[in-house]
Amino acid sequence: xTATVATTTTTTTTTARHRSHPLLKATVLGxxxxxxxxxxxxxxxxxxxxPLAVDGQEIPLLGFAEMTLVGAVLGGLVVAALNxxxxxxxxxxxxxxxxxxxxxxxPSAVLPPDTATKLVLxxxxxxxxxxxxxxxxxxxxx
Numbered sequence: 001x002t003a004t005v006a007t008t009t010t011t012t013t014t015t016a017r018h019r020s021h022p023l024l025k026a027t028v029l030g031x032x033x034x035x036x037x038x039x040x041x042x043x044x045x046x047x048x049x050x051p052l053a054v055d056g057q058e059i060p061l062l063g064f065a066e067m068t069l070v071g072a073v074l075g076g077l078v079v080a081a082l083n084x085x086x087x088x089x090x091x092x093x094x095x096x097x098x099x100x101x102x103x104x105x106x107p108s109a110v111l112p113p114d115t116a117t118k119l120v121l122x123x124x125x126x127x128x129x130x131x132x133x134x135x136x137x138x139x140x141x142x
Contacts, residue, residue: 023079023139030135031072034128035065041127045120052120054111068128071104075136083141090140094133101129 042064046052052059078096082089108121 023076023083023136026135026139027072027076027079030132031069031076034072034131035068037131038068038124038128039065041124042120045116050116050120051114052117054117054121064124068124068132071128072132072136075132079136079140083139086141088142090137090142093140094137097129097133097137101125101133104129 039061042052042059043061046061075093075097079089079093082093082096086092105122105125108125109118112118112121
């Protein structure tokens with residue numbers, strides 16, 4: 001009598017589905033670089049004696065970073081929406097970003113009483129936008 005033993009080997013390969021989120025990465029990294037740059041610009045201006053106060057309220061240095069990150073996240077959301085619902089997302093994002101950057105400079109140009117503060121606040125907006133907008137525009141669909 002002969003006994004035959006059949007051995008069956010089952011190999012299950014599981015691959016973790018790691019989804020890349022290039023827009024999210026661009027938003028976070030661009031936002032961090034812009035936030036640090038804006039905060040550094042404000043720190044240098046403050047050290048040089050420029051008062052960073054509006055209506056008597058001193059603007060904390062971390063406030064520059066915080067608001068820059070908020071702007072980057074909003075920009076990322078605009079790109080995501082335009083990528084989903086627009087045929088010309090990149091062009092529309094760039095136009096929108098220019099308009100929103102200009103609008104964001106209005107309070108900085110109007111509220112502070114002295115010219116030095118106005119210039120520093122507008123410069124932080126423009127520097128942050130110069131960093132974030134191109135990074136996000138590259139992630140917008142053509």
